Amino acid sequence: MGIIIYCILLVKRDTEKLNSLLNDIKGISNTDLFAISSNEIAVVVSDIEKHGLTADRSNTLKYASVVEQIFQQFALLPMRFGSVIESREMVTKLLERNYIEILQNLYKVESKYEFGLKVFCDSGKLKEELIEKSSDNIQAPVKTVPEIKRSVFRDYVDKKLREHKLEELMLAYVDQVISKITTYLSMFNSVNKFRKMVTETTILDAIFLIDKDHKSAIIHAVDDLQGQYPTLNFILTGPWPPYNFVEITLK
Amino acid sequence: MSENKILYNTGSLDELSEEIGKLTSNDESKLKLTPDNADSGLAKLVLTLVELIRKLVEKQAMRRVDGGLLTDEEIERLGETLMKLEMKMEELKEHFHLTDRDLNINLGPLGDLM
Numbered sequence: 330m331g332i333i334i335y336c337i338l339l340v341k342r343d344t345e346k347l348n349s350l351l352n353d354i355k356g357i358s359n360t361d362l363f364a365i366s367s368n369e370i371a372v373v374v375s376d377i378e379k380h381g382l383t384a385d386r387s388n389t390l391k392y393a394s395v396v397e398q399i400f401q402q403f404a405l406l407p408m409r410f411g412s413v414i415e416s417r418e419m420v421t422k423l424l425e426r427n428y429i430e431i432l433q434n435l436y437k438v439e440s441k442y443e444f445g446l447k448v449f450c451d452s453g454k455l456k457e458e459l460i461e462k463s464s465d466n467i468q469a470p471v472k473t474v475p476e477i478k479r480s481v482f483r484d485y486v487d488k489k490l491r492e493h494k495l496e497e498l499m500l501a502y503v504d505q506v507i508s509k510i511t512t513y514l515s516m517f518n519s520v521n522k523f524r525k526m527v528t529e530t531t532i533l534d535a536i537f538l539i540d541k542d543h544k545s546a547i548i549h550a551v552d553d554l555q556g557q558y559p560t561l562n563f564i565l566t567g568p569w570p571p572y573n574f575v576e577i578t579l580k
Numbered sequence: 581m582s583e584n585k586i587l588y589n590t591g592s593l594d595e596l597s598e599e600i601g602k603l604t605s606n607d608e609s610k611l612k613l614t615p616d617n618a619d620s621g622l623a624k625l626v627l628t629l630v631e632l633i634r635k636l637v638e639k640q641a642m643r644r645v646d647g648g649l650l651t652d653e654e655i656e657r658l659g660e661t662l663m664k665l666e667m668k669m670e671e672l673k674e675h676f677h678l679t680d681r682d683l684n685i686n687l688g689p690l691g692d693l694m
Contacts (some may be wrong), residue, residue, distance in 0.1 A: 486659040
């Protein structure tokens with residue numbers, strides 16, 4: 330038997346509130362949840378068969394649902410799915426060893442929500458639009474070469490150069506979108522992370538950590554952005570527990 | 581993702597679900613090395629790295645062509661080299677039954693290699 334850790338939370342003096350909340354939630358395999366505390370922080374865990382934890386849909390959804398329900402009432406750091414430890418004593422030791430770092434991280438995410446913003450595009454249409462707007466003639470060959478001198482190798486370079494220029498145009502465009510989003514986010518004093526050109530159609534995958542009070546303001550900001558980029562599709566999700574903002578390596 | 585977590589979306593839920601599917605279906609991009617597939621697993625790893633280097637070389641070459649730094653003869657030779665490299669790569673992929681999607685490695689939180 331092992332112990333699976335769901336999250337570490339800032340419980341302060343609300344131990345009773347936490348225990349009553351945990352009484353209403355079941356863990357993976359319908360197990361009881363319990364808290365192991367140390368001063369201001371607590372770890373939410375449940376017993377688990379050591380070899381019984383598979384990363385299937387049902388278990389991962391259950392894990393996320395436990396974290397989500399606790400997140401509604403406490404500031405927390407979600408643990409990576411599958412964090413199993415041998416005994417309660419080891420959980421206590423882990424808490425003691427990392428107490429300061431955990432506490433600092435918890436204060437950083439307290440009263441904050443994580444939001445996700447994905448920007449999708451019709452890649453073909455966007456490329457056509459960018460080519461049209463570009464001052465550079467992308468379709469032109471590298472150098473004007475007399476027809477007699479053209480060869481299959483030269484045509485190949487021309488084709489590759491067109492692809493290269495188009496990629497540069499796309500990247501410049503995405504940078505411009507990021508810069509616009511950053512301008513909006515700067516109003517909310519947020520922490521942001523961006524990934525560009527994740528797939529051909531997902532030009533941007535952004536996550537940010539923002540004060541809880543700014544939830545409706547961020548929806549308005551995304552609506553504004555959508556108005557400025559009608560050919561793109563902005564999707565805002567959240568609020569999420571700070572899955573992408575836990576910056577701690579447990580010792 | 582539950583619907584109430586979507587705060588803003590002007591497209592349809594079907595489109596969204598399709599896009600999310602593309603972002604999360606990264607089975608091919610995981611390197612699965614087992615005693616039974618050590619050969620093909622290793623080939624996939626080596627070819628992924630070769631493809632990464634080939635693409636970097638191609639990108640650098642295009643920057644130089646775009647910057648007008650090469651003569652006609654140099655562009656011609658470059659074209660021949662890049663074309664042969666790409667053809668050789670296609671041959672190797674076919675030999676090891678690999679597709680373009682296979683030639684990538686999922687680096688977890690860092691995303692895909694290419």
